[in-house]
Amino acid sequence: MKALRLHRQFEAIWGTPPGWRGALTTVNHSTLGKRLMLTAFGFFLIGGVLAMLIRAQLATPHSAFVGPAIFNQLFTMHGSIMMFLFAIPMFEGFTIYMLPKLLGTRDFAFPRLTAYGWWCYLFGGSLLILAMLLGVAPDAGWFMYTPLSSKPYSPGINADFWLLGITFVEISAIVTAADIVVTILKLRAPGMSLDKMPLFAWYMLVTAMMMLIGFPPLILGSVLLELERAFDWPFFDATRGGDALLWQHLFWLFGHPEVYIIFLPAAGVVSTILPVMARTRILGYGWIVGAILALGFLSFGLWVHHMFAVGIPHMALAFFSAASTLVAVPTGVQIFAWIGTLWSGRPQMRLPMLYLLGFFFVFVMGGLTGVMVAVVPFDWQAHDTAFVTAHLHYVLVGGFVFPMLAGAYYWLGHLIGRQRQYTLGVTAFWLIFIGFNMTFFLMHVVGLLGQPRRIETYPEGLGWTGYNLLSSVGSFVLAFGIALFIIDLSLQFFHAPRTRRNPWGATTLEWAMMLPSPSYNIASIPNVDDRDPLAARPALALELARGEGYLGEPRHGWRETLAVETASGRLDHIVVLPGNTSLPIWTAAVTGAFFVAMLLGLYWIAPVPLIGVAVLGWRWAAVLGRRTDIGPLPLGGGETAVTHWEARDPPGWWGSVFVLLADATFFGSLLFGYAYLWTVAPGWPPPRLMAGSLIEPALGVIGAGLAVVGARAATRRLARDGEGHSGMAGAGLALLFGALLATALLRAPAPTGHAYHAVIAVMIGYALFHVGVALLIQIFVHRRGRAGYLSARRSAERRIATLWTDYGAASGVIVLLATHLPGLVA
Structure with missing residues (x-):
């Protein structure tokens, strides 16, 4: 009865009100995480349809399925959707949903910022889809190389949709990354020191830091190119002191870390699921953490890896080739730790494990071809061929999609509260696995035979026809597998029986909660003294449900959770989180109005939304705070702590530090561009x-x-x-x-x-x-x-x-x- 009473009281405080008003004003991380994942999966399906159209065009020589203009839009939108609207938002949505549960806390550090990031993503992504529906989709490639994307060669509004829409989406990524970092560093369960964090939290901490450092160069490049297109400021025009290669440097300063930004969260999923499937603990926890940190650091020294063919000095070629090869070492450490975990345990061939085995096969092949293109003489031969396209898909699909599909089945009970019953998932796996390899393995072969990337047709007699036809057939097999996956999940949602708590026998904190998890996650916050808390205390779930942990009794209608010292995990202070509000959607809408004004060329109106953002930002901060001191408050168990209003370093201070870190990276990229042009551009x-x-x-x-x-x-x-x-x-x-x-x-x-x-x-x-x-x-x-x-x-x-x-x-x-x-x- 006590547990039921607590549940009702906490739901009244943390829950989302019914109706459309509640849907627009909610700041609950579980609701927003599910929305983000569903929307990202919707964009994935759109991108998949575009991929099938591309393969239909390339199935036969001299195909007239689509013309060159439409084909350029197809491959540009496919790449842009998959990279910017699917991969990153999907793992962000999963992290928003799952991270507080893994850390034993009740929400993110900045719930309103989480909601603002979601609305920015939705509005920015919708701009790109609108461009496609209007027939003015970007058509200069998802990499937008200058001068092809400059005004003389892309005179329409197509490129502007990409530059402004992607920048809008990247705002979402930046604020979410800062939110993730502060949540991991401060909002863990007491006792959870850094060396007791679940590995997924380590993966996401490094990933979010990489986002804060890696995304600003792309935002800067987009700003500069839009200024050149809109106002004729010649950053990339060689006739007036610019340099087209500056765009490539700024883009790949983002683009190569981006590969690892996509891989690391999926690797975190692997490191979480694999020991459960093997019925043992993860092997080499410290080595994996070291590999994560090394991979995050090394990934920023590889951007010229994508520019070996542009004519850079031989010394630079040697350095970046060596760095590109070196990055395989921390990746190998993780793979051997996973293999060792399987070897030391007793693996069970459940559906998530099947997808993990598919991940091993596909990703390792992608890694091997990655070492090949890191060697300069080979890269010169394979550059801009279908071989590179195949390598990219083996790394990204193998390194991200397969682990996320494993996670979908592993955490299915968390998401929908039902246990897997039907066996369609196994058939879906084999269709996806066979269709994927049939599509992209053959692209390695046809690339080695000389087929370039991004061509809409090709002549007969070059030996490409059979491979392209089989590759196109494979893409449709892959599509059937994805469709069967959707059907399988739909059947589980509507017809499968309710799941029991912790059906896998896992040891991480997210399984100490009711399924599906309530809006407040847990009725009381645990004190963690082991890396596998449910293994160390089997009765922990029941204790927390009875309110025997911290903050087990709601008070004042506050949304309370706990903050800890960064390294030690010792209890620091109470954080009172803000409730549901319409401020995030209004702020996102006004932010979007600025981008729409720029897109339509209404430059004289653009300052008005900026003023609106400042006004809303003032209001955002003005509704917080207190006018009286409170002092220490009881937490339960005889302990007390002050609230964040009286703490020295509350989450708001940490959030400012990491937002300014991203800002400083933007500024540093601007200074880099200034120094680069002064050094190499003509006319300086x-x-x-x-x-x-x-x-x-x-x-x-x-x-x-x-x-x-x-x-x-x-x-x-x-x-x-x-x-x-x-x-x-x-x-x-x-x-x-x-x-x-x-x-x-x-x-x-x-x-x-x-x-x-x-x-x-x-x-x-x-x-x-x-x-x-x-x-x-x-x-x-x-x-x-x-x-x-x-x-x-x-x-x-x-x-x-x-x-x-x-x-x-x-x-x-x-x-x-x-x-x-x-x-x-x-």
């Missing part, structure tokens, strides 16, 4: 540099110093006296903003004349934006202090404002020095 330096001056840099340095010193002084006064105003910080930021604005208005030449002037304009605009944001945050925190939301205990908002002030001041000074010093030296 330009005939006339920007007029140098000591006045603006001097004023900027003074303003930055005042801002940093003033922000820190206000933080110290708040901690000491309970009040602290940031007037000096605000004045310093205003002075720095004025120095940057004067530089833009008085010194900077027109950005259309030369790439140097265009880059300078972007750098000044970047600095102005961030100094303005820091100034706005300082004004907000000043008003919060006047309204009573700050005290010596409640000082986190002031410390967050200091972070943004430091970043705005540093970036502003760097831009002033970078823009003025060359002119002074010249």
